Amino acid sequence: MKEKLRVTVLYNEPYPYEETEKIDESKLEFEPYFDTDVPNPEEDIETMRLALEEEGFHAVSVNLKDRFTTLHTVLTRNRPDVIFNLVEVFNDSPWDEFKVAAMYELLKIPFTGAPALTLGICQRKMLTKQILTANGIPTPRFKKYTKNHIPQRHGLKYPLIVKPGREDASTGIENESVVTNREDLLKRVQHIIEDYHQPALVEEYIDGRELNVSLLGDPDPVALPISEIDFSEVPSHLHKIVSYQSKWDPSHEAYHTAFPVCPANLPKVTTKRAHQIARRAFEVMRCRDYARIDMRLSKDKKLYVLEVNPNPDLAPEVGFMRSAEEAGMTFGGALKKIVNLALVRGGG
Numbered sequence: 001m002k003e004k005l006r007v008t009v010l011y012n013e014p015y016p017y018e019e020t021e022k023i024d025e026s027k028l029e030f031e032p033y034f035d036t037d038v039p040n041p042e043e044d045i046e047t048m049r050l051a052l053e054e055e056g057f058h059a060v061s062v063n064l065k066d067r068f069t070t071l072h073t074v075l076t077r078n079r080p081d082v083i084f085n086l087v088e089v090f091n092d093s094p095w096d097e098f099k100v101a102a103m104y105e106l107l108k109i110p111f112t113g114a115p116a117l118t119l120g121i122c123q124r125k126m127l128t129k130q131i132l133t134a135n136g137i138p139t140p141r142f143k144k145y146t147k148n149h150i151p152q153r154h155g156l157k158y159p160l161i162v163k164p165g166r167e168d169a170s171t172g173i174e175n176e177s178v179v180t181n182r183e184d185l186l187k188r189v190q191h192i193i194e195d196y197h198q199p200a201l202v203e204e205y206i207d208g209r210e211l212n213v214s215l216l217g218d219p220d221p222v223a224l225p226i227s228e229i230d231f232s233e234v235p236s237h238l239h240k241i242v243s244y245q246s247k248w249d250p251s252h253e254a255y256h257t258a259f260p261v262c263p264a265n266l267p268k269v270t271t272k273r274a275h276q277i278a279r280r281a282f283e284v285m286r287c288r289d290y291a292r293i294d295m296r297l298s299k300d301k302k303l304y305v306l307e308v309n310p311n312p313d314l315a316p317e318v319g320f321m322r323s324a325e326e327a328g329m330t331f332g333g334a335l336k337k338i339v340n341l342a343l344v345r346g347g348g
Contacts, residue, residue: 110346114310142203228264
């Protein structure tokens with residue numbers, strides 16, 4: 001009997017998951033649309049592990065819990081055939097994500113997703129935008145500020161959106177991030193620099209539709225059906241953005257007023273153009289296996305890349321998997337495809 005290939009699903013949740021107090025929906029000032037129970041990330045990991053088992057792999061999951069000794073043991077003493085890399089933070093720092101991937105590379109262990117260099121560059125939003133711009137890929141005009149000294153004539157057109165320069169998962173993006181005047185701009189830049197201890201990215205806000213273009217493959221990725229974040233039900237006092245609250249806070253109104261739609265209802269020419277731009281961004285940033293390119297379609301029908309997301313969330317029913325399902329793949333089938341890409345790259 002042929003021995004099953006060993007896949008280690010590696011992730012890092014340093015703090016034990018604790019059941020949070022349930023939200024009293026009767027006290028909310030709005031009618032919630034989605035479930036207000038906070039999802040358990042470790043349950044999503046177990047769902048992935050079981051799906052890989054069903055696809056014929058011997059799959060185990062390991063939580064590093066910020067312990068380098070655990071990482072070293074997994075990579076040396078219990079060396080797997082493939083690592084399914086789900087590590088997004090280490091030592092409380094998303095900036096250290098790429099260092100973990102670099103360990104796999106040094107030890108020549110096949111792993112899923114982007115290489116260390118890509119993870120490190122994409123964590124630095126300004127550098128990513130510079131690379132995109134240099135390669136003719138449209139992205140909103142921007143400035144980087146490390147100090148709260150902004151000239152009157154900064155060359156950007158209001159409204160603007162202010163983001164942390166080195167975060168992901170919408171961290172630091174709130175309704176107040178969109179500014180329409182100099183006073184609010186200065187306040188928000190100061191907030192990012194002082195509270196997040198990193199540069200502030202200030203870019204022109206593109207009023208329009210938010211598109212998520214997922215890709216699967218290496219080195220010639222296939223663009224999956226486009227998913228859209230529908231802002232049509234967002235109330236007037238909230239900006240039409242994917243804020244931290246809209247993604248992660250079920251007690252916030254924004255969480256319940258932005259809806260995913262897949263496939264997005266777009267003209268064929270727009271879909272084709274979005275796929276072309278996404279594939280080019282994937283190539284330029286040296287992504288691998290799977291990625292999600294977030295874009296805005298402006299009211300004058302122009303496409304702008306907002307973010308390049310290597311190794312996006314693979315939980316069931318989120319952006320990437322929503323597009324994969326629309327393309328005819330099962331959850332387990334998409335995971336198997338990603339593992340096989342890593343195996344082939346590693347000579348397996």
